[in-house]
Amino acid sequence: MFRKKEPEVMRDLPTHVAIIMDGNGRWAKRRHLPRTAGHAAGSKTFKEIARYANKIGIKYLTVYAFSTENWKRPEEEVKNIMGILRDYLKDIDNFKDENIRLKFIGDLTRLDSDIVELIAEAEEKSKNATGTHLNIALNYGGRDEIIHAVKSMMNENIKPEDITEQVLSDHLYTAGQPDPDFIIRPSGEYRLSNFLIWQSAYAEYWFSDILWPDFKPKHFEKALESYMGRNRRFGGI
Ligand code: IPE
Ligand code: IPE
Ligand code: MG
Numbered sequence: 412m413f414r415k416k417e418p419e420v421m422r423d424l425p426t427h428v429a430i431i432m433d434g435n436g437r438w439a440k441r442r443h444l445p446r447t448a449g450h451a452a453g454s455k456t457f458k459e460i461a462r463y464a465n466k467i468g469i470k471y472l473t474v475y476a477f478s479t480e481n482w483k484r485p486e487e488e489v490k491n492i493m494g495i496l497r498d499y500l501k502d503i504d505n506f507k508d509e510n511i512r513l514k515f516i517g518d519l520t521r522l523d524s525d526i527v528e529l530i531a532e533a534e535e536k537s538k539n540a541t542g543t544h545l546n547i548a549l550n551y552g553g554r555d556e557i558i559h560a561v562k563s564m565m566n567e568n569i570k571p572e573d574i575t576e577q578v579l580s581d582h583l584y585t586a587g588q589p590d591p592d593f594i595i596r597p598s599g600e601y602r603l604s605n606f607l608i609w610q611s612a613y614a615e616y617w618f619s620d621i622l623w624p625d626f627k628p629k630h631f632e633k634a635l636e637s638y639m640g641r642n643r644r645f646g647g648i
């Protein structure tokens with residue numbers, strides 16, 4: 412299990428870690444398997460990493476599961492990803508036992524109604540969990556989220572002069588949560604792909620060529636060690 416090696420020079424664990432779970436398709440391709448096998452393997456990794464984050468005391472974990480742009484994929488692939496999500500949600504008692512608190516962020520209105528119901532159930536069942544707050548970003552897009560926030564503010568007749576960064580933050584899907592301190596993206600891509608674009612203004616980043624299904628707790632540890640050795644200045648000195 413993860414240990415801080417030199418407590419006197421190491422900083423604290425990040426409060427909020429966000430992960431772009433990317434590389435399932437390439438993982439499958441390398442094994443001459445269909446992309447669906449990559450998503451199945453990626454889902455296993457997700458469960459393992461979420462449990463690990465909870466075990467080491469990460470307070471908030473946000474994972475990118477499906478973006479507003481991912482609808483561009485072939486219908487079969489989208490169906491497969493939604494199927495994996497369904498299975499995961501039906502199995503939610505595992506997570507309840509693990510004391511993980513689940514929340515879905517994104518525009519859930521476009522999802523099948525049975526998934527929307529399963530999500531509501533999962534959130535309700537896990538609401539008193541005191542372990543990791545796990546946000547699953549589903550049909551999530553950072554720009555879409557900001558538009559959604561602006562519309563909510565207008566519907567509430569908030570006056571322009573009353574709009575502050577805090578007020579806008581309070582209208583995002585992540586309202587009430589701290590911004591991510593640390594964003595991890597495996598798979599060798601160096602971009603955010605519309606993930607948490609408002610919240611990540613001062614996040615630290617960790618990129619790696621590892622494909623998501625191969626991402627293990629030891630890689631997570633390595634990433635966290637990198638984070639803990641950094642000096643965050645937030646514009647100060
Ligand atoms: C991430 O893996 C999963 C989703 C985006 C749903 P990809 O499916 O994007 O895998 P690559 O990038 O094609 O390898
Ligand atoms: C980002 O991965 C979205 C998720 C991991 C859910 P993509 O594979 O969709 O990102 P791009 O297309 O490479 O930017
Ligand atoms: Mg990808």
